[in-house]
Amino acid sequence: MTATIIDGKLIAENLRNLLAEKIAALPNKPYLAVVLVGNDPASIIYDRNKQKAAQALGMVCDIYHLPEETPEEDLLELIGRLNNDRNVNGILVQMPLPKHISSAKVIEAIAHEKDVDGFGPYNAGLLHENDPRAMIAATPKGILYLLEHSIGDLSGKHAVIIGRSNIVGRPLASLLLNRHCTVTVAHSKTVDLPKLTQQADIVVAACGCSQMVKKDWLKEGATVIDVGINRIDNKLFGDVDFDDVKEKAAFITPVPGGVGPMTIAMLLDNTYQAYLNQNNNLKKG
Numbered sequence: 001m002t003a004t005i006i007d008g009k010l011i012a013e014n015l016r017n018l019l020a021e022k023i024a025a026l027p028n029k030p031y032l033a034v035v036l037v038g039n040d041p042a043s044i045i046y047d048r049n050k051q052k053a054a055q056a057l058g059m060v061c062d063i064y065h066l067p068e069e070t071p072e073e074d075l076l077e078l079i080g081r082l083n084n085d086r087n088v089n090g091i092l093v094q095m096p097l098p099k100h101i102s103s104a105k106v107i108e109a110i111a112h113e114k115d116v117d118g119f120g121p122y123n124a125g126l127l128h129e130n131d132p133r134a135m136i137a138a139t140p141k142g143i144l145y146l147l148e149h150s151i152g153d154l155s156g157k158h159a160v161i162i163g164r165s166n167i168v169g170r171p172l173a174s175l176l177l178n179r180h181c182t183v184t185v186a187h188s189k190t191v192d193l194p195k196l197t198q199q200a201d202i203v204v205a206a207c208g209c210s211q212m213v214k215k216d217w218l219k220e221g222a223t224v225i226d227v228g229i230n231r232i233d234n235k236l237f238g239d240v241d242f243d244d245v246k247e248k249a250a251f252i253t254p255v256p257g258g259v260g261p262m263t264i265a266m267l268l269d270n271t272y273q274a275y276l277n278q279n280n281n282l283k284k285g
């Protein structure tokens, strides 16, 4: 068997085109505020890419670039201002933050209706409770979209997620449970991981271990989603050994061009949803 490659780049492009049409029909442009503290080169590139993608869809996106030594209270004050600004629909604070700033405090300070990353405890709680009002973190939301787009109904499938972070593994576990999957979450202390993945219909690798998942870790015909981004000698590798695994999987995402483009598309979708929610609530109020 040779796997069908899930073309995240194309799927994300189609999603962005649909979003652009919907945004063109709105009376105002959705506004995304991106907050960046410090000069981490990767973060600067990520945020510029988000800004370009947002602008290409007809949104307004400003990057609030603060110096590395910005005190925590100044950052919280900026978030307070953005929270209270009716023109701002979505707020995203680029991680990682400098060490003197508590990222938990900052994430918690973002108004939950503007928390387009979905990292705050309010939205994480709603997702945990399978409440449709949850703003869902962009990467797991994109993964769910890719899975349903490729294999359809997920009910009854056994999914093994490798990684338990708050931004990928945990929210994805809730999302897949809500779709009636049987979910196993593995992590760095999991014993005999290949024995678990060999039982899975779906394997999602999100651990940051370059090319760790091999063909003999899988059952024939599994669907493999590779979230990992590992840069080695200026080349990108996923957490899955793509060339090995593609001989055995039914569907597989490449790195790059799989999950990555979906993350940005879903962030913009969240911003659009936030705009709609806020404007509907204004009408109601």
Ligand code: NAD
Residues within 6 Å of the ligand: 139, 162, 163, 164, 165, 166, 167, 168, 169, 186, 187, 188, 189, 190, 193, 206, 207, 208, 209, 227, 228, 229, 230, 259, 260, 261, 263
């Ligand atoms: P993280 O470091 O916060 O978490 C990694 C998780 O993997 C932890 O739960 C850890 O217990 C687990 N883990 C580590 N080594 C393991 C091992 N040997 N076996 C099993 N589990 C192990 O990472 P994260 O932020 O969740 O990101 C994971 C990967 O996904 C990274 O490579 C990151 O760059 C990538 N990522 C990609 C996107 C995207 O849009 N494509 C988005 C977010 C993260």
